[in-house]
Amino acid sequence: MANYIEVFDSTLRDGAQAEGISFSIEDKVNIVRALDELGVKFIEAGNPGSNPKDLEFFRRAKEMNLKNSSLVAFGSTCRKGTKACEDANVNALLTADTKYVAIFGKCWDMHVTDIINTTLEENLRMIEDTVSFLKGQSKVVIFDGEHFFDGYKANPEYAVNALEAAVKGGADRLVLCDTNGGSFPSFVYKVTKEMVERFSVPIGIHCHNDGGMAVANSIAAVEAGAVQVQGTFLGFGERCGNANLCTTIANLQLKEGKKCIPEENMGLLTSTANNIAEIANIILQANEPYVGASAFAHKAGMHADGVIKASNSFEHINPEVVGNERRFLVSEIAGRTAIVKKINKLFPELDKNSPEIRDIMERLKVLEFEGYQFEGADSSFELVVRRRLQKYEPFFELVNYKVMIENPYEDGCSATATLKLKVGKETRLVSAQGDGPVHALDLALRQALVEFYPTLEKAQLIDYKVRVLDSREATAAKVRVLITSSDGKMTWSSVGVSTDIIEASWIALVDSIEYKLLSDREKLQQ
16 A cells, blocks of 8 residues: 555536535635645636636636645546537637646446436547547546446456546546446455556556545555545535545554655645635534534543543544534533533633632533533533633724614614613724624624724624523523524634524624624734
8 A cells, every 4th residue: 555645636627516515716726725834735717718717717726836736637538429629618628727627527337328428438449548638649548447436347357448548648647437336345456456456557546425434435446455535525515525634644644654644734624624614604513523612522420530531532533633623512411520621621720629710611601501501512611611700802992772673674674773881991883784683793793893893794603593591481581593604714712692583583692792802812922
């Protein structure tokens, strides 16, 4: 097995095919920069023959000075009955002006005869001719054998013939694609090993996640001798997505000893994941392996106590290795030791037997009785501690607010919020319309504060959850509101509880803003 694995990221191409994902040219540029900073070898940036946006991106990309990564243009073999040199889409690949080109061709005989409606011989001609033409243009050609594993199951001889046609054309890499995403690791290992032994050309792997095994299949292929792993950075893509490269990189490099990115960059994995999630306008799942907020979060008292005594008792790696951090969740089942440990991260000088700690613990019990839950709201927890210790000065003071619900909607807005607040000796009275009362309050609050705290322009609310705490009280029941916010670099959550849903939202919203401003101030003081 090779000790160096080429990471081939297809977030901008395969990832862009995911439902709900749409990248602007600027988005693509920013993702390329993030992946280059991390040290990813190849970035498949799109198909210049498919749409003007990709063509414009490749024009922009020529101006980028990448340190670690190489861009790859993507396309298909020439059309049936057409020479590669005369095929418009094949020639469009040349306009991308990249050294590396990825070409996909059919390896499943059923796809040849029933989908692209040509003969098996003609498909082999298309593969060889396209690869040969691009090699004649001084390109390094990566051949993606589309549906290779399904093709191998149906007709192994023809699937191999497709790879042989690519080799005859001069392909530099042969990538085995589990396009339907239904293969098992044992089968992927067996077939990949056969191909590694059969061909002198290096083998790669490209797995989809329809069976939930894309990462496992990718690792199995590497164990069988594959030297290139393709996927998308956070796993999103067509249907159920692709192999999650973030997880795959960590598994291969930390567990298998395979170098995927520069060793010194492994600590950038979590921040890169958050950055790309922000650009893609998706929420990074809390339970995402290695980089999720819950990846090293401990709730049960026994687990927390074990980790404090010996971190490897409930953690498979040190979270700092991937740029993540250990978290102890505050809940009714968390042990005292875990909560004290969490407080000590903020104020290490406090002893577990100190009166301040006892006072904070009592306050937390009262708040939890009232309906607060802090396990998913670390920022509110930190503010509770700081306020209780009188080591916190608010950044602003609310005088009053008023919210009006409008029906019918005016200009697409359903609510108007007016609020008056003080920042130091300054007073601001602002009004904003929004799509609902909470949105209106959020906009009004930011509008009032942004001239004093410009960094708030980068912060935004990305999730909003409401839970009724006692349904037996019907409309008079208490509600708990959990707000998640992000500034593109960090994500934080805050909580509010009240019998009034707007007040509960306001409490959570204020905590969110206060925590952001507190974090910014502490960074400046470091």
